[in-house]
Amino acid sequence: MKKIFFTSVMLLLGGSAIAQGFLNKLKQKAENMATKTLENVIDGKNNTGKKTSIESNASGDDNGHQENEPVGKKTALSGTTTYDFIPGSKVLLADDFSQDALGQFPLKWYTRSKGEVVTLNNAKGKWLRLYPGAFVSPVVNIGENATIEFDLIMDWPLAGGYMVPAFNFAFYDRGNKGEIMSYDYRLKNCLKVGIAPYRSEAAVQLTSYENVAKKLETDKYRVANFDRKVGNVIHVAISIQKERIRIWLDKEKVFDLPNAVPLNSNFNQLKLDMGSSNYTNDQLGFYVSNFKIAEGSGDRRSKLLSGGKLETSGILFATNSAEIKSDSEGTIEEVATVLRENPELKIRIIGHTDAVGNASANLTLSKKRADAVRDILINDYQIEIGQIETDGKGDTAPVADESNEQNKAKNRRVEFVKI
Known part of the structure; x- marks a missing residue:
């Protein structure tokens, strides 16, 4: 067809110089089209810019694609990891409230708020129910290498319209029974972690203080599908190795920080905080149990x-x-x-x-x-x-x-x- 077109032009223009120039332009245009077509084939596209079957078949399965299936779609990258938390072998503190009376605040703990030991219909053992305020553990010398574990249940009405209160836990030095909650306590070394649920996720953030000054504040780690954990047991696991800290929520590692823990921290108490909200007490249920602090090892x-x-x-x-x-x-x-x-x-x-x-x-x-x-x-x-x-x-x-x-x-x- 192109040869017929070229011959017709030659006849009309009589082989003149004008005709020769016109033919040269047509020749160049044809060569450009051929080059572009070849480039598209290499790139896996047809002349319309769409992907050809060359690329789609290269990355697809052996059976090819269905007629309406999008072609050339790349598989999302994914990685794998392992739950590498190893509890310490020498127990320093273990408390599951089994020795405390139901309906009472545990004898070894401290608070300025209200709390009571309860049993639950969907979780074994006894639990300390928290109310808005602060709660402090018994004194225990945690040391520079330690593992800390406890179970947490956060329950609230999923259809509710208020902000869910945050849950915080922190390690302090120079703790002396309920001293941390007094207005006379002066912060020196502290490691604080906050869990703030919002809609279907939760934001987790860590802040550390060394010799009063802020040492590090992390970005917020987003735990997806946190609403699925509502009313269920969440296992919190923490490993401290000198300055390094790793934290897991239900085996999901949320932090692995090489230099977050204050040097010479001498932590000896754990403090829990439940935030306030517009929900009534009978709508919320924050519970903790199965505390285990152990000495880390080499x-x-x-x-x-x-x-x-x-x-x-x-x-x-x-x-x-x-x-x-x-x-x-x-x-x-x-x-x-x-x-x-x-x-x-x-x-x-x-x-x-x-x-x-x-x-x-x-x-x-x-x-x-x-x-x-x-x-x-x-x-x-x-x-x-x-x-x-x-x-x-x-x-x-x-x-x-x-x-x-x-x-x-x-x-x-x-x-x-x-x-």
């Missing part, structure tokens, strides 16, 4: 290899059960790494319980708990069964008297012994 893998023994209270079980709670993954994974890297190593897993209940039942329970740890190592981490033996000693080998819940938690432990 490389526990080397303890098993060189010392021949690793003992931990960081593997948690359901009450009167061998069911392992998911929060124990970090500790078990650490042991699995040692066994995988040292296939000649053999260990004995020994379960221990506290002295609550029947001694014979405790002996059986301790063996079942050791077996449960073994089963996870074998089934989830593919450790050879020949590397593991199990035993249970019930409450026959305590490491602390059981005058309080803190010591009971120390006795509920698991040993990994090199054999």
Whole structure:
């Protein structure tokens, strides 16, 4: 068709110089169109600028696309991470309010507000119900390496029209019983975390103070779909290693800050704050329980290899059960790494319980708990069964008297012994 057009023009113009110039322009235009077409093919487009099947088939599945399916759509990038929180093995403070009377404020805590120990229809154990105001834990020397855990329930009417009150928790130094709440207390070192729900999400922010001055204030981390947590247990886990702090909410790591903790902080008390709102008390329910503060440790893998023994209270079980709670993954994974890297190593897993209940039942329970740890190592981490033996000693080998819940938690432990 183009040749016919070119020939017709030549005839009309009689081969003159004008005709030659006109033909040159047409030739250049044709060459430009050809070049552009080639570029579009390389880019995966047709002459209209739309993507061709070259690109869409390259990134699509082997079965091609349906007729109305958009082509050339790129898959969103995604990453994976692991829940690497490992509870400390030496318990410094454990409180689940089991020794406190229902309807009363817990004896070891302090407040200028109102609080009461309650039970809930959808969560086990006893809980401290918070009301707007401040609440302070018993005094405990947290140290520069520590892990802190507790459970939190925040309940409010999802159809309500008011701002939901924020929940804050903070660590202070120089705490002396209820001193932190007095007007005479002078802030020195502090680490404060705020959780502020808004619509379907929650903003989490950390602020630290070192020698009175503000050391760091983070950006707000947005926890998506926080409304799905309303009325459910939220597990808070914190790891402090000198200046570094990591915080998880239900295994979602919200902060990993290398230099946020004040140097020489000497934290010794935990303070909780519930904000005020236009909701009435019967519309809101903020509850806390299962506090556990433990001493952090160094490389526990080397303890098993060189010392021949690793003992931990960081593997948690359901009450009167061998069911392992998911929060124990970090500790078990650490042991699995040692066994995988040292296939000649053999260990004995020994379960221990506290002295609550029947001694014979405790002996059986301790063996079942050791077996449960073994089963996870074998089934989830593919450790050879020949590397593991199990035993249970019930409450026959305590490491602390059981005058309080803190010591009971120390006795509920698991040993990994090199054999």
